[in-house]
Amino acid sequence: MFSLVLQVADLLMIAVGALIALSLVYGDTAAPSHVDGLFGLLALVLALFAFHLSGVYRPRDVGNAARSTSRALGSWLAAQLAIGVISSSYPSAGPRDNWIVSWTVLAAVLMPIARYSLYAALRALRCRGYGRTPVAIVAPADDGYELATRLGSKRDAAFSLELIFDTTLEHDTRVADIPAVRQLDAFTQLVRAHRISELWIVDARDETLCVEQIVDAFRDDFVNIRIVPALNGRTLPEPAIVECLGMPVLNVVAAPERGLRALPKAVFDRLFALCALIALAPLMATIAIAVKCSSAGPVFFRQCRKGMNGEVFSIYKFRTMHQDADRPGEVTQASRNDARITRIGRFLRRSSLDELPQFINVLKGDMSVVGPRPHAVEHDEYYKNLVQHYMYRYRIKPGITGWAQVNGYRGETERVEKMAARVMFDIHYIQHWTLGFDLKIIGMTVIRGFGGSNAY
Structure with missing residues (x-):
């Protein structure tokens, strides 16, 4: 910021x-x-x-x-x-x-x-205590004491140490007035309870608990996980190294950098969405009338989806199913010849015209034109335990179309392997995003059409 x-x-x-x-x-x-x-x-x-x-x-x-x-x-x-x-x-x-x-x-x-x-x-x-990021560290208590001393001597530091995790402790204690725990379950609960957004693993070579276990424990949380090779500071190569308190810190899991670099995407999204809504207004009005006349119920379908950093928002679509087609708290993916889908809804889903109201979400700032497709919250809860790095998709704003969709991964994901492939494409997009990449995906979406064999 x-x-x-x-x-x-x-x-x-x-x-x-x-x-x-x-x-x-x-x-x-x-x-x-x-x-x-x-x-x-x-x-x-x-x-x-x-x-x-x-x-x-x-x-x-x-x-x-x-x-x-x-x-x-x-x-x-x-x-x-x-x-x-x-x-x-x-x-x-x-x-x-x-x-x-x-x-x-x-x-x-x-x-x-x-x-x-x-x-x-x-x-x-x-x-005065404002604007400091709370940090938890995985480190021996001695290193924790040294880091706590450093932070205590720098009242203007960007970070404040809140918690220490040390598996070698005989019992939970306090180090330099900082809580120090020895059990991973207690540590994860405290990190969540204190809303700690930074986790530093100090000198992981000497840590009995492997990094993979730490990453796995927080795979569903939006916590930046970084490795500090040593407290005395060592020079390591780019690009994964940043500096905190004069120490080289290796990013393991961290949100993509934002700032002015993301401004072109934000401006492009709003302008594109505004132009799309104006240009498509007659078509959307026609679809709205058709949906209203085809079956009882509202024109728009709203559903909770996760946005950037897991913030929940309401996504807009044209309604394609009969009203109350799903049971409360249960969301079933649409399948071929699904009886819940209306006749006009089947056409809208095959052509992806039911997605057009999501340009409203883009104008509101909930979504981007291009990005990982958001899934129903219930599906997130299911797949996050089956697909590695599934929740990393939500480190950026979800999109109306995406790199996975133009490569054939849209519609129903009846097998876990399909969802894993979709996540792989989404992560590739996050790691290689440019405005030119967005334009390429939009062009591929238009050229290849909005439909697909899995769209039903």
Whole structure:
């Protein structure tokens, strides 16, 4: 979250610097040309590219104010140098070059001021106990005491140690006033009770309890699990290493990074959903009338589904089954020649037109256009115990269509192997997401059609 705040602050200071420089250079005597405006836009794009190329907003660097700010300034100056070189070869370069130089200097002054102000505000909040992430560790009690001492000496640290798990203890105790337990069941219950979102396994080589058991114990929880190779700090290669309290931390299970990188997807989702709802309004009105006339009951079918990080929301579909087709608390997947499905419902399900109201869910922010398909909560409870990494699908927003669906895995999953394959495709999508990948999936959905042999 703080990374996103820094990105917004940098962009704001760059924009403010540009406006002040414009007023200083051009004043009331002249107005900037459209070419100047294009150069301003190009400078912004180049700056964003340079920031991300140099890793200004990487988690391991954001925690260090001096390192992050120096990288941001270096990237900004490099981007503006490139703009200056390009600008000098275009006509009327004099005033524009003066503007670019003034803009560069002003932004280079404003960015550190804004950044260090934000870092100071963050430290003040953390010193008062706000904005700190609760952490549980799996470690010998001695290492737990060392980590608790570190955190206690850094009141502005981003993390607060809440719980220690040590299988070598003779009985449950307290270490540096931190509860320390020896039984895995008690540990998992306490992690859930205290809503702890970070779990660090310290120096797993010496831990009698294997990492796989820890991961398995929390497979249905949205807890980030990381390995700390050693408390004295060791340099390990990217990409799975982040830095916390000056220590290298290896991500084992963690939510995908968000921030400005996810902003294009969020904007695209809303714009695409809005355009789709406007364009498809006549078709959706026709379907609504057909559903209402075909059988008794409401036009829309609403069902609880899990969204990002397991948050439950109501998904919208056109009703395709007779009213009260399912028993309360029981959801049965539709199968071939299912008597519960209405005649118009059978067509809607085969063509996937019953999914169109989910663009409303996208506008509300519950879903994305592209992402893992959400399943009924009852199905989640069933499959999470049968399919490895099943719940990892919900680390991002679910989608109307997805990589699994365009590869043939849609509709009924009558065998566990089919669900396992669907999960495999979903995880591949999460790990390799780009906006271009989304566009590819949308294109494949349109080209291959919305129906399928398993859609009934």
